[in-house]
Amino acid sequence: MDRRTIIKHISILTGVAFIGGEVFIQSGCKPSPSQDGTAFGLPKDDISLLDEIGETIIPKTDTPGAKAIGIGMFMQKMISACYDNDQQIVFTKGVQDFKAVFENKYKVSFINATDSQKQEFVQELNTTTYQYQKNKKDKEADHYFTMIKQLTILGYFTSEDGATKALRYIAVPGKYDGSFAYKAGDKAWATS
Amino acid sequence: MIHFNFRIDMTDTIYINARATKQHTYDAIVIGSGISGGWAAKELTEKGLKVLLVERGARHDHIKDYKTSNLNPWEQEHRGMTTQKQKEDYPVIHRGWAASEAIMDGWTNEKESPYTEIKPFTWWRSYRMGGRSVLWGRQSYRWSEMDFEANAKDGIAIDWPIRYKDIAPWYDHVERFIGVSGTKQGLPHLPDGQFQPGMDLNIVEKSVSKKLNDHFKGKRHLFIGRVANLTSNLPNRGKCQYRNRCWEGCPYGGYFSTQSSTLPAAMATGNLHVITGAIASQILYDKDRKRAKGVEILDTEDNKTYTFESKIIFVCASSLNSTWLLMNSATDIWPDGLGSSSSELGHNVMDHHYNLGASGSVDGFEDFYTYGRRPNGFYIPRFVNLNGDKRDYIRGFGYQGSANREGWERDVAELGIGSSLKDVLSTPGSWTIGATGFGEILPYHENQIMLDKRYYDENGNVTTDTAKGKQKTDKWGLPILAMDAELKENELKMRKDIVAEMKQMFEVAGIKNVHTWDSGHYLGHGIHEMGTARMGRDARTSVLNGWNQVWDAPNVFVTDGACMTSSACQNPSLTYMALTARAADYAVSELKKQNL
Numbered sequence: 001m002d003r004r005t006i007i008k009h010i011s012i013l014t015g016v017a018f019i020g021g022e023v024f025i026q027s028g029c030k031p032s033p034s035q036d037g038t039a040f041g042l043p044k045d046d047i048s049l050l051d052e053i054g055e056t057i058i059p060k061t062d063t064p065g066a067k068a069i070g071i072g073m074f075m076q077k078m079i080s081a082c083y084d085n086d087q088q089i090v091f092t093k094g095v096q097d098f099k100a101v102f103e104n105k106y107k108v109s110f111i112n113a114t115d116s117q118k119q120e121f122v123q124e125l126n127t128t129t130y131q132y133q134k135n136k137k138d139k140e141a142d143h144y145f146t147m148i149k150q151l152t153i154l155g156y157f158t159s160e161d162g163a164t165k166a167l168r169y170i171a172v173p174g175k176y177d178g179s180f181a182y183k184a185g186d187k188a189w190a191t192s
Numbered sequence: 193m194i195h196f197n198f199r200i201d202m203t204d205t206i207y208i209n210a211r212a213t214k215q216h217t218y219d220a221i222v223i224g225s226g227i228s229g230g231w232a233a234k235e236l237t238e239k240g241l242k243v244l245l246v247e248r249g250a251r252h253d254h255i256k257d258y259k260t261s262n263l264n265p266w267e268q269e270h271r272g273m274t275t276q277k278q279k280e281d282y283p284v285i286h287r288g289w290a291a292s293e294a295i296m297d298g299w300t301n302e303k304e305s306p307y308t309e310i311k312p313f314t315w316w317r318s319y320r321m322g323g324r325s326v327l328w329g330r331q332s333y334r335w336s337e338m339d340f341e342a343n344a345k346d347g348i349a350i351d352w353p354i355r356y357k358d359i360a361p362w363y364d365h366v367e368r369f370i371g372v373s374g375t376k377q378g379l380p381h382l383p384d385g386q387f388q389p390g391m392d393l394n395i396v397e398k399s400v401s402k403k404l405n406d407h408f409k410g411k412r413h414l415f416i417g418r419v420a421n422l423t424s425n426l427p428n429r430g431k432c433q434y435r436n437r438c439w440e441g442c443p444y445g446g447y448f449s450t451q452s453s454t455l456p457a458a459m460a461t462g463n464l465h466v467i468t469g470a471i472a473s474q475i476l477y478d479k480d481r482k483r484a485k486g487v488e489i490l491d492t493e494d495n496k497t498y499t500f501e502s503k504i505i506f507v508c509a510s511s512l513n514s515t516w517l518l519m520n521s522a523t524d525i526w527p528d529g530l531g532s533s534s535s536e537l538g539h540n541v542m543d544h545h546y547n548l549g550a551s552g553s554v555d556g557f558e559d560f561y562t563y564g565r566r567p568n569g570f571y572i573p574r575f576v577n578l579n580g581d582k583r584d585y586i587r588g589f590g591y592q593g594s595a596n597r598e599g600w601e602r603d604v605a606e607l608g609i610g611s612s613l614k615d616v617l618s619t620p621g622s623w624t625i626g627a628t629g630f631g632e633i634l635p636y637h638e639n640q641i642m643l644d645k646r647y648y649d650e651n652g653n654v655t656t657d658t659a660k661g662k663q664k665t666d667k668w669g670l671p672i673l674a675m676d677a678e679l680k681e682n683e684l685k686m687r688k689d690i691v692a693e694m695k696q697m698f699e700v701a702g703i704k705n706v707h708t709w710d711s712g713h714y715l716g717h718g719i720h721e722m723g724t725a726r727m728g729r730d731a732r733t734s735v736l737n738g739w740n741q742v743w744d745a746p747n748v749f750v751t752d753g754a755c756m757t758s759s760a761c762q763n764p765s766l767t768y769m770a771l772t773a774r775a776a777d778y779a780v781s782e783l784k785k786q787n788l
Contacts (some may be wrong), residue, residue: 158268171435175562192599
């Protein structure tokens with residue numbers, strides 16, 4: 001929550017900086033404008049599809065999954081408000097690609113596919129996305145699946161279910177213990 | 193939940209309005225309600241002066257106006273991220289880490305209040321009651337004799353007109369009142385103070401501290417940051433609850449801000465009036481008496497100006513805006529403004545250079561975690577160019593950092609998707625540690641700010657055709673600042689050392705995969721901008737004397753970061769507070785002697 005947290009961002013730079021959370025350190029580098037007046041809107045079917053993709057990434061186990069917290073609507077809201085025009089286009093095209101490639105391969109829509117079909121496809125997509133992000137040049141667009149995965153993780157673990165059931169959340173700790181006992185399997189804190 | 197409310201019924205009656213008020217005469221006018229201005233208001237009112245505190249931004253009441261401070265993560269609409277609209281409206285703030293959903297309203301509207309970057313300059317401003325005292329990082333370190341002597345010993349710029357003994361009692365006074373938690377270390381170059389019990393280092397930080405101490409034979413130190421967060425209750429203020437969301441405003445009053453500390457103290461005297469939405473547009477100067485006679489106030493709502501008179505004026509508008517105000521004042525006598533007779537007004541702008549450091553992973557400690565969110569980290573004080581150490585640059589740097597177990601935000605791309613990913617992210621990752629350097633920037637005459645008097649054509653390019661071009665102004669038609677400053681050889685050499693030394697220290701301490709970074713630094717980005725109206729011993733080479741009085745108008749005191757003669761490498765706010773309290777004490781005694 002202050003400048004020390006910059007360290008955390010740096011230490012995770014092996015991955016991908018959070019899309020939409022870019023830091024424009026160079027003063028000549030300005031954020032791209034958002035669409036003029038036209039709100040970003042996905043059709044209802046696509047929201048349902050995103051719910052299913054999100055659920056495949058963070059499924060229901062002994063705690064709720066991403067679908068239960070409405071991850072599709074969350075993605076819609078975040079992309080609409082926090083992504084620039086180019087990123088929105090990448091996302092929209094990506095969702096159409098996802099549908100087309102999936103249906104071509106499995107001859108069924110993602111929503112109606114079996115769990116193992118969903119997992120197989122999204123797992124493969126995750127691998128190709130990881131390779132793409134690793135090899136792409138700085139200026140090239142991020143992969144749409146990186147957007148979906150990041151937003152799923154963010155949306156889920158900051159949701160009430162994610163924070164209080166999958167993780168531990170204490171609004172007012174009241175004290176600090178820097179050598180707090182931990183045993184394998186204990187949940188992580190929701191906030192840092 | 194316990195709230196520590198100030199039971200002062202006069203809250204609403206102290207706020208006046210330029211349009212409606214009849215009283216336009218005070219003993220003192222304080223310009224700016226941030227860290228320094230709040231202190232000036234408290235000290236002057238407690239000494240019996242009738243004070244008007246002028247704030248250009250809106251009212252922002254303690255607790256009541258901390259609207260996000262009790263929201264849960266899921267209640268924040270964009271989970272902390274800023275919107276495209278905010279990125280467009282606040283491009284400067286988005287250069288750094290402080291662009292966060294909850295606090296965007298605290299930053300200055302950049303379209304209303306533009307500035308010119310002749311060279312890149314990041315200016316973090318908060319035009320709101322309390323200023324950056326609400327948003328500050330709270331790290332609080334004393335300067336030492338070494339810092340006050342440095343310019344004279346190195347033959348750099350000019351000598352400070354004061355020494356450690358002049359300010360030490362005021363550090364005591366300030367620390368006792370604001371509440372600084374920390375540990376005594378007995379270091380001559382980072383003097384101990386009046387501390388509340390220090391927060392704890394965590395188990396990894398303790399281990400690294402011991403390894404550094406052993407390896408460097410007691411010559412390098414890593415200890416808990418000295419921070420203006422309470423570890424014991426103070427009257428009307430509760431101790432830190434380890435939520436780590438200070439910058440949203442603390443409902444417990446757990447850290448020092450104008451709102452939690454100096455403002456209620458000043459209000460309790462019954463001697464304070466506050467005016468918000470009021471820009472001090474110039475200091476009115478009486479050339480016969482060689483004194484300021486008052487302040488012109490521009491009402492940001494009706495754009496009209498009003499005159500308020502006073503015996504003394506404390507200028508605490510934040511470093512660069514204090515100088516802006518001087519530059520706009522008494523221009524009929526000095527074209528470059530009040531305090532410009534030395535030709536130093538606007539010059540010698542400084543900051544602390546950072547955006548560089550090292551991080552790495554820590555093996556072991558899997559049986560330990562942290563409880564609570566500590567709004568503080570460790571500090572490694574300066575160790576170069578002292579006690580016989582000699583580098584190829586002068587002055588030095590310190591580090592701030594922390595060790596943490598990684599949370600759900602960590603990158604686990606290789607884990608793929610599904611329940612295995614969910615299970616792993618639901619548990620903490622391994623320990624990591626990182627530290628950021630903060631280096632001293634020397635005062636260079638050529639590093640300067642000025643009023644932007646250039647003309648711009650319709651495409652925004654500078655033009656010499658004054659008939660076709662227009663000068664830039666802010667929303668209220670007031671002139672704007674232009675910044676022309678950069679790091680030079682001494683800082684650039686130091687930066688290499690900051691990175692190399694941190695890497696070496698982490699490796700000595702057994703940290704694995706040590707990674708370093710240096711993202712470059714533009715002046716101002718450290719949010720420790722200072723200088724431009726420096727203190728000195730000679731009116732020909734400084735703007736202020738050793739009591740923060742403008743040489744050309746001794747009843748005008750500039751006590752915020754503008755007054756700094758050098759920058760040291762410690763976080764400067766504590767020093768501004770101590771200088772302000774010292775100057776206020778002097779001002780009142782001089783008033784009594786009728787010297788002002």
